[in-house]
Amino acid sequence: MLFDQFNNIPMLVKDKTLLYFPIMSPLKLFFLLLLILAVVIVTLCLLGIRTPNLAVAAGVTIAVFTGLVLLQKRRNKKKKQGHFERNGGLLLEKQLSAADGAIEKSRIFISRELEAATDGFNESRILGQGGQGTVYKGILADGRIVAIKKSKVDESLLEQFINELVIVSQVNHRNVVKLLGCCLETEVPLLVYEYIPNGTLFNLIQNDNEAESFPFTWSLRLKVATEVAGALAYLHSGLTIPVFHRDIKSTNILLDEKYIAKVSDFGASLSIAIDKTHMTTRVQGTFGYIDPEYFRSSQITDKSDVYSFGVVLLELLTRQKPIPSRGEGEDVYLGLAQRFQTSMEENSLPTILDPQIIDQTNEGEVIAVAKLAQRCIDWDGRRRPTMKEVSIELENIKMSRGGLTIQENYQSPSCTGEEAVVMIDVYDAWTIGSENVKSTSDAYAVLNNTI
Incomplete structure (x- = not known):
């Protein structure tokens, strides 16, 4: 592990x-x-x-x-x-001295540099806050603008923070947020990332106020989906030791000044040796994006990221949240994935799509992405494509237009052969303590009763 x-x-x-x-x-x-x-x-x-x-x-x-x-x-x-x-400094120093490529470009900052860059971690510099800590906007002595992630003072989060440091320091991909360095001499570790100015994909999807100034076009949605899929395919297949992200969601996808997608937040990620087969563990992830097979069996696979990415595709197609807020409709206890599957099975895809993308010029692409999303969120992980296959298919969709129509009859995808499933060992971040919960929709009801 x-x-x-x-x-x-x-x-x-x-x-x-x-x-x-x-x-x-x-x-x-x-x-x-x-x-x-x-x-x-x-x-x-x-x-x-x-x-x-x-x-x-x-x-x-x-x-x-x-x-x-x-x-x-x-x-x-x-x-x-x-x-x-x-904070893992000795381990990191060993890696910095032994590794080549992207990791040697990372540096170890001293605390005074980052305190000066953030004006003493002033609250006015906060970019965002999450379960692991707070992100500050900083300006280094050389004028570079950076994002500085400061962990919470919580021993239980330390391993996640060091895990993120170790994994991201070895990743070099244009669609993965770049780690510039870290500071480990403070009470809690600090990670220094490139600054991504246009916020999260979630905000872009949900913010209707930007529609006039910056239309959220289908071509942009398809471009973002293709970039994220490429990054995940790289993590799964392009590294010596594969990495499973385990928390893919629209809030962990950032957009730079050119609206190029950047996958971020690797605190829950896991490196897995190629010869590893499987191991049972408790569930970690974000509700609404968690692979139901992983939720039921506690066995994480590479197809778990595929499911989470499928939910992101649904967000791009529908502009709806994975889990609706109370009062947002009759199906408040049904997640977006379940409602989307129902619309596909009932041949009523237009009823759930974002009206802005229903256009005769892109109809074939929308249908192709919808079918791909349906395969990604299949409850049987063996029938889901790999991220490499998803990436290739999205690239092909961008380059061609089909003659399909939205009223075409949709059939449930089937598996033509057994696919190898790689299972790995993880550690717990949170879990729902009920052995009787059999689905994510059931779990949502449990959460509503317990929160």
Whole structure:
């Protein structure tokens, strides 16, 4: 399992000797020195002690001050080194020295750089907040704008954060957000990413106010889908050790200044040795995007990312949320995937599509993507395509237009042969503790009753 490599990293040991002196800044120590020196001089004058002795007293005071400063520096250095080791710094240094390619371009920042870049992590610099931590907008000394991800002070999230650092540092793809470096000498690790200015795909899909200034056209939707599929195919098939993202969703897809898609947030991701077969685990992911087969069996496969990506395709096709909010319709307990499957089976696809994309000029492409999405969200993982197959099919759809019509009769996809299923080991982030839950729609009802 990936996290076995962290088992030997020494945890920060609290040194009891640090309790003997208060932690003070050099400026405070300087004023303390002046106070001590003033008290000593006044006392000696009152006692009538000769001037040479005042010089000796001043020297002693200065020596004490110097000792306190050196002691504090030593303590701070020891504390930072402890944080560095606990946050996986030794492992990362080993990788940086041994690896080639993208990882050697990453650098280790010092805390002062990032504090200055974010104006002391000022709240006005916050770009977003999530389960793992907060992302700040920063400006480095060389003028580069970056996104700095700061983990929450939570020991249970530390492994996820280090996991993200280790995985993303080895990935080099134009549609995966680029890691510029990290800082590990702070209490919680900091990751420094390229700054992506146009927010998330989720915001673009749901924000109707931008329709006039920036129309969310079908060609843009297809381009984004193709780019994300290419990134996932690369993670699954293009790396020496495959990576399963495990949390693909529209909020984890960022859009740069040219609206090029960037897959982000690898805290839940997993590297898997090629010779690994399977292992049972508890569920991790975002509700509405979780593969129902993974949900039922607790066995994660490469097809789990395919299912999640299929839900993203549905968002692009329908402009609806994976799980509707209360009051958004009669099918509040049915997820988008279930409602989409029903519309396909009942030959009523136009009723669920976003009206903006129903156009005679792109009808064939819309139908082809809808059929692909239906295969991606099949409840049987063996019948889903691989991400490589999805990527190739989307590229082909972009380059050709079919003669299909939206009223065409849709048949449930079938599997022409057994596909190899790779299963892997994961660790838990959250789980719904009910053995009687058999579907995601049932689970949603459970959540409504428990939240």
